Amino acid sequence: MTTIPPEKLIDGKAFAEGLRKQIAAEVQVLRDQHGIQPGLAVVMVGEDPASDVYVRSKCKQTGECGMLSVERRLPADTSENELLLLVEALNKDPAIHGILVQLPLPRHINADRVLNTIVPEKDVDGFHPVNVGLLSTGGQALVPCTPLGCSLLLKDRLGDMSGMNAVVIGRSNIVGKPMAQLLLKENCTVTLAHSRTRDLPAVVKAADIVVAAVGIPEMVKGEWIKDGATVIDVGINRLPGSAEGKSRLVGDVETAEAAKHAAGITPVPGGVGPMTIACLLRNTLTACKRLHGLED
Ligand SMILES: NC(=O)C1=CN([C@@H]2O[C@H](COP(=O)(O)OP(=O)(O)OC[C@H]3O[C@@H](n4cnc5c(N)ncnc54)[C@H](OP(=O)(O)O)[C@@H]3O)[C@@H](O)[C@H]2O)C=CC1
Numbered sequence: 107m108t109t110i111p112p113e114k115l116i117d118g119k120a121f122a123e124g125l126r127k128q129i130a131a132e133v134q135v136l137r138d139q140h141g142i143q144p145g146l147a148v149v150m151v152g153e154d155p156a157s158d159v160y161v162r163s164k165c166k167q168t169g170e171c172g173m174l175s176v177e178r179r180l181p182a183d184t185s186e187n188e189l190l191l192l193v194e195a196l197n198k199d200p201a202i203h204g205i206l207v208q209l210p211l212p213r214h215i216n217a218d219r220v221l222n223t224i225v226p227e228k229d230v231d232g233f234h235p236v237n238v239g240l241l242s243t244g245g246q247a248l249v250p251c252t253p254l255g256c257s258l259l260l261k262d263r264l265g266d267m268s269g270m271n272a273v274v275i276g277r278s279n280i281v282g283k284p285m286a287q288l289l290l291k292e293n294c295t296v297t298l299a300h301s302r303t304r305d306l307p308a309v310v311k312a313a314d315i316v317v318a319a320v321g322i323p324e325m326v327k328g329e330w331i332k333d334g335a336t337v338i339d340v341g342i343n344r345l346p347g348s349a350e351g352k353s354r355l356v357g358d359v360e361t362a363e364a365a366k367h368a369a370g371i372t373p374v375p376g377g378v379g380p381m382t383i384a385c386l387l388r389n390t391l392t393a394c395k396r397l398h399g400l401e402d
């Protein structure tokens with residue numbers, strides 16, 4: 107664990123626990139009043155130890171919230187066509203309201219084709235072009251879980267974000283771009299930085315809100331952070347550990363140094379990661395309600 111003074115800690119783990127309790131209560135109501143149980147299917151192709159941890163904790167938490175959890179593990183040599191057939195079957199399955207295909211997929215499979223085959227109504231990752239479009243035009247989208255989790259933490263900490271300068275580092279479809287959309291929705295002035303950005307330290311120094319989603323361990327230096335800024339560290343980087351071989355997780359931000367300047371900062375682990383899973387459950391509940399024509 108890194109050293110963040112308690113008043114500066116943005117505790118994603120605790121926030122996610124609260125969120126899961128709310129979700130479990132709503133799931134109970136759905137069951138009691140409508141006889142409906144939300145169902146989430148997680149599809150994983152091939153073996154990947156890092157994904158494995160994540161998939162297992164998703165399935166466990168889905169069950170704990172009272173939802174149906176279906177795990178489909180396919181061998182690494184599964185053809186694209188077989189995977190597409192599975193997705194189509196899940197699209198039609200009335201017990202399933204959310205479908206998540208774990209990324210990355212093996213190289214012989216076209217990930218876009220697979221993601222675009224999931225019906226938008228069950229796309230709890232929010233990666234389908236219809237949901238991407240709805241998010242950017244202000245419609246009723248399913249929002250990608252990681253940016254949604256970051257946005258909930260920011261709103262809880264900062265309240266009204268109107269007029270704040272927000273910098274998102276990283277422009278991936280799964281984190282950076284949707285994060286920028288959500289901050290724009292909150293009336294921030296948004297800068298989307300990436301590997302071609304000139305003078306990143308100066309860009310970060312101007313920011314009231316910094317969201318780092320790069321995938322390079324501790325690349326955002328503490329001294330880049332403006333005094334009083336709020337820092338959300340999305341990075342999950344597994345470093346080879348000590349002699350015993352235990353690996354260590356670090357984010358994209360130099361946490362302890364950044365905490366000297368920031369007013370609030372998320373740790374890794376225990377920050378954005380748990381929020382991602384809680385938001386996946388929330389999206390599954392949302393998808394279930396919408397598919398049954400119930401209010402959100
Ligand atoms: N906590 C969670 O729940 C999740 C965590 N993650 C973690 O978040 C991190 C980012 O993930 P993801 O978005 O998928 O990553 P990608 O690899 O898809 O994207 C990384 C982005 O960082 C940019 N980048 C790379 N090098 C630099 C640099 N030197 N300066 C500025 N920008 C740079 C890239 O720019 P360019 O586009 O120009 O190449 C790219 O836009 C990873 O550590 C990942 O493990 C991801 C998903 C969920």
Ligand SMILES: Nc1nc(=O)c2c([nH]1)NC[C@@H]1CN(c3ccc(C(=O)N[C@@H](CCC(=O)O)C(=O)O)cc3)C=[N+]21
Binds near residue numbers: 157207252376380
């Ligand atoms: N279709 C798809 N959707 C995703 O959302 C998706 C994906 N594929 N592929 C992989 C990335 C990564 N990701 C994480 C989620 C939670 C934690 C998490 O809970 N992390 C814990 C630590 C877990 C540990 O100890 O390894 C924490 O930060 O505290 C991490 C990473 C979702 N992703």
